[in-house]
Amino acid sequence: MTAISAYAPLAPLNEKQHTISFQExxxxxxxxxxxxxxxxxxxxxxxxxxxxxxxxxxxxxxxxxxxxxxxxxxxxxxxxxxxxxxxxxxxxxxxxxxxxxxxxxxxxxxxxxxxxxxxxxxxxxxxxxxxxxxxxxxxxxxxxxxxxxxxxxxxxxxxxxxxxxxxxxxxxxxxxGVAFVASALALGVSLGLDFSLVTKCPGPSLTDVVHQLDVNTIPVDIKKECFSAVSDVERVTSGDWIAIWGASTTTGYITLQLAKLAGLRVICVADIARHGARLVELGADVLVDRHDTDRAKEIIRGVTNGKLRYAIDIVGKDTATILEATLDDAVRSDGSHAHLLGLTGLPKERKSSLTYHTVPIKLFHESSQVGEQIVCWLEALLQSDTLQxxxxxxxxxxxxxxxxxxxxxxxxxxxxxxxxxxxxxx
Ligand SMILES: NC(=O)c1ccc[n+]([C@@H]2O[C@H](COP(=O)([O-])OP(=O)(O)OC[C@H]3O[C@@H](n4cnc5c(N)ncnc54)[C@H](OP(=O)(O)O)[C@@H]3O)[C@@H](O)[C@H]2O)c1
Incomplete structure (x- = not known):
């Protein structure tokens, strides 16, 4: 038997069992x-x-x-x-x-x-x-x-x-948990954000961790995604704009917080009347209401001068398609592209000038090195009260x-x- 007397007693729960109480x-x-x-x-x-x-x-x-x-x-x-x-x-x-x-x-x-x-x-x-x-x-x-x-x-x-x-x-x-892992892998592996540069509670450089893995140990279906941020010019870095459609999802709240820790400027698309206060509290730079999608597109393009390079959709194929239209689809002189990551689907038609991503979620359990780096950072973020x-x-x-x-x-x-x-x- 293991004793953990250091923990405070569990407060009493609702007396009613087997019914759902939403007052709490x-x-x-x-x-x-x-x-x-x-x-x-x-x-x-x-x-x-x-x-x-x-x-x-x-x-x-x-x-x-x-x-x-x-x-x-x-x-x-x-x-x-x-x-x-x-x-x-x-x-x-x-x-x-x-x-x-x-x-x-x-x-x-x-x-x-x-x-x-x-x-x-x-x-x-x-x-x-x-x-x-x-x-x-x-x-x-x-x-x-x-x-x-x-x-x-x-x-x-x-x-x-x-x-x-x-x-x-x-x-x-x-x-x-799953929201944190998805956010960390989406930003840190697919878009190449370097969490080791975070000042308050630094995390891992997941691209470095991935590059040190034996390639043969990475499942075939996620290999391409794992090495998509291979070139420095493609990686999202401090100061860049990123748009999140579905910012009020649990995954969105975590993605926003990790992006802000790393110095990104974040445009949050959500029901602003419902979720605006929370998104501001978590550091959103620009709020865009999700209900008027044409206006949302205009605002995102306007705020970024039509130069948006990074976007994450956390809702579905349709909203990913709207978000796609806000990205700068010109290939830059250094050969770099704009990036769209879909957690729940991507547009049916693809533009050759854009790079599309899915999140290589299984890397978390397939690679002990990646898994451990992510949970160690999560522990530190919780311990230091950095993550809400x-x-x-x-x-x-x-x-x-x-x-x-x-x-x-x-x-x-x-x-x-x-x-x-x-x-x-x-
Ligand atoms: N690929 C992966 O490995 C992976 C990992 C994690 C999550 N996901 C996927 O990501 C999605 C989000 O997951 P979650 O657990 O974070 O979700 P969640 O917390 O359950 O999301 C609920 C939120 O979604 C918002 N929402 C619904 N429709 C929207 C729309 N059209 N535009 C903007 N926001 C909208 C709702 O906003 P309102 O309050 O305004 O209705 C609500 O705040 C799910 O589809 C999940 O399966 C995928």
Whole structure:
């Protein structure tokens, strides 16, 4: 049994179990002290004397998840792996989109869930995290069912687990993993932004890390993307403008913060009436309302004098196409191009003068070097209070409440906030 008495006691949750309570809305700053890392007492540290656990199974595409109580607790298969008792699950759009549109499901029945926070209950001696550590895990390796978040226990690798400092909110921390990884890889690998030049809390130069990898270890389908920022003239650097369409998404909030840390000038496209205050707070240089798309294009072109070189879309193919039209499509005299990165799709037709990117998300779990650099930086950003966490809507009721929460996510009710499901009290 591991004791971590240094942590403050977990505040009582809503008495009602298995129902969703949305009255508890916890912006990070307000809830930080209330939901600091819990005292993981006998009640929540398991005796792993059992071999089965609760899990949410997807039994067929376009169906709701089914709660089962006899799913095998996953086992550690190599020295890099740890076992985590899950305390909170952050919900991502993919959690409902995958089943609804039948993608990202390797086989059936399957366990989904991409973001979790929990306590390490088993770790090898060479692990960078230890038993008793509270960690957040972006579970990008969705093809490994053992690593999914919709279960009581999950496997992770130590290089994909970031320790949550005791001062930070564990539930809010459960909500940012995948968004952080996507933002770091999009800016740092695809667009070549050098985080080592950040003054406050410097991070890795991910392009350098990638260039030191054995090329043969990089999966074929992301190899081109991993080396797309190979030339210095193509890389985004401090002072450059970047436009983010979908800045009020969780990924957008993180991308904005990382871009500002590195000195970029950021144009944020979002519903400004709803999200403008938060975007200003996080450092947005220009706000553009998303609802009048023609006007949005004009504003972006006007602000950048028609010279915009970098844009990230976080909504879909249609908005990526609008954003594409704001980029300067002239090839510069040094041979460099404008760059459009789509997290959720890219325009159907491509312009030869532009460079198009997707995010090489699997690099996070495929490369221990990249994974470790990213989680170490995330730990430092959390520890130094440099990164503001997403605002969250916390739901009680454990795994059994996830179907209802995903319905709210699908309807857009969560607008600008992450839904986080508490498992510590269920
Ligand atoms: N490729 C990858 O590896 C990867 C990784 C991470 C995320 N993603 C994708 O990125 C997308 C965002 O993910 P997320 O988790 O960050 O999202 P999220 O936090 O759930 O995003 C919700 C936000 O999207 C905004 N939104 C909806 N339609 C919009 C539009 N037309 N223009 C601008 N904003 C709009 C909503 O704004 P309102 O409040 O105004 O409605 C809301 O604030 C998802 O499609 C996700 O699958 C992909």
């Amino acid at each position: 809305i916890y912006p990070e700053q307000r809830s930080e002290t209330v939901f600091a890392n819990p005292n993981v007492s006998d009640a929540v540290i398991p005796h792993l004397g059992r071999s089965t656990q609760q899990a949410l199974l997807l039994k067929a595409a376009r169906e709701q998840y089914t709660l089962v109580t006899d799913h095998a607790i996953p086992t550690i298969l190599n020295k890099d792996e740890i076992l985590v008792k899950i305390l909170a699950v952050g919900l991502n759009p993919i959690d409902w989109k995958g089943p609804a549109f039948n993608f990202g499901i390797p086989s059936l029945p399957w366990v989904n869930g991409r973001d979790l926070a929990g306590i390490v209950v088993k770790a090898g001696t060479s692990s960078r995290v230890h038993e008793g550590d509270i960690v957040l895990v972006p579970s990008t390796d969705y093809r490994d069912i053992r690593k999914a978040a919709f279960q009581e226990y999950a496997i992770a690798t130590h290089f994909n687990a970031a320790r949550i400092p005791s001062s930070r909110n564990i539930h809010a921390s459960a909500s940012l 966490l997403p605002e969250i809507i916390r739901t009680d009721g454990g795994l059994g409440s996830i179907n209802a929460s995903l319905d709210l996510l699908r309807e857009g009710t969560a607008s600008g906030k992450r839904i986080v499901v508490d498992l510590a009290s269920s």
